[in-house]
Amino acid sequence: MQLDLSPAQERLRDTARQLAEAELAPNAARFEAEERVPTEVFRRLGEAGLMAVATPAELGGSAAGTVAYSLAMTEIARGCAATAVTMAVTNMVGEVIAAFGDEAQRATWCPRLAAGELGAFALSEVDAGSDPGGMRTVAIEDGDEWVLTGTKQWISHGDLSSVLVVWARTDGAGARGLSCFLVPQGAMGLGVSKHEDKMGLRASHTVGLTFDGVRVPKDAMLGPRGAGFRIAMMALDGGRVGIASQALGIATAAYEAARDFLRATPADQVAQFRLADIRTRLDAARLLALRAAAAKERGEPFSREASIAKAFSSETAWWACNEAAEIVGDTALVSGHPIDRCLRDVRVTMIYEGTSEVQRIVISRMELRA
């Protein structure tokens, strides 16, 4: 595995780091208190080439590849985890449209997402979380339109996105009956049913959505009819690299708070060894994330690598934030302390884009395949 970064990858990482240190970290507590990340932040990320890192340049993207994306994601999450999840989902949506969209869909949406408008990924439902095969939202043909009816839950910034990639059942039961649609914000019949009151990532909106006979033209279908499950799985593979990188960034922020505490406060060897263990495991997580990112960038199969990276990085990050709190002690758990926010923000990285159990299903299936 090639470990040297190219100058372009280093440049994007450094751009993200500077932006995170100057504009995100100092404001992350305020974003959380206000329960929103201002839209101008995403315009700034767009100008910096961070909202469509791996999207082709002719569609407005940075064409910088998945390794650069992983590095940048870690830096942004180190500054503000809620900004990072919005960046992650929007990058994923842009990549999906670039990969499966027709010319008009790509030309309409990719440049807007690259510039900092948001894109949502509307897959999950009450009975369709780990298993999208349980999906109940339907799309029925009516003349030259599709009519979408159903409800989605846990959709990140579904209320703020210009475009939503929406999965719905077009052709019978099971995962093979799913298709994918592009629904613009403001479509008649599209509503927000609920804002989740979460323990962490409070500056990222997470909403329930209702589709009450939402009509979209026939050409709003993304990819071939019946390809919805395949599109979702491909998108989630890439998304897992992003979440592995996000988890690493959150844990890095907690690690740095603990390290700075120890630099200022002479402590016993137990605390120093704890710090050494966090550093060691975060480095391992970084290597796994970069391995998965590099495989995706080379166009090789990377599902197994993405699941390994996602499971290891998110679980390590959860452990690392807890260890950082142990080093600092009680003040780490007081509202306003960066470790307090990291601990609350990091937990969901073991859930979204596939839970740790789902990652283990993917890994063990691939390992046991004859």
Ligand SMILES: Cc1cc2nc3c(=O)[nH]c(=O)nc-3n(C[C@H](O)[C@H](O)[C@H](O)COP(=O)(O)OP(=O)(O)OC[C@H]3O[C@@H](n4cnc5c(N)ncnc54)[C@H](O)[C@@H]3O)c2cc1C
């Ligand atoms: C903050 C947040 C943001 C989110 N953003 C989005 C978004 O933007 N778009 C979107 O579509 N979704 C989003 N989600 C939903 C997320 O992807 C789902 O919560 C996740 O896929 C798990 O689904 P579930 O909650 O329905 O759990 P379930 O699938 O019901 O699982 C419950 C438990 O059972 C375990 N389990 C399930 N199946 C198996 C099995 N076969 N073997 C062993 N164990 C199993 C799971 O690991 C889990 O521990 C978000 C969730 C959160 C919390």
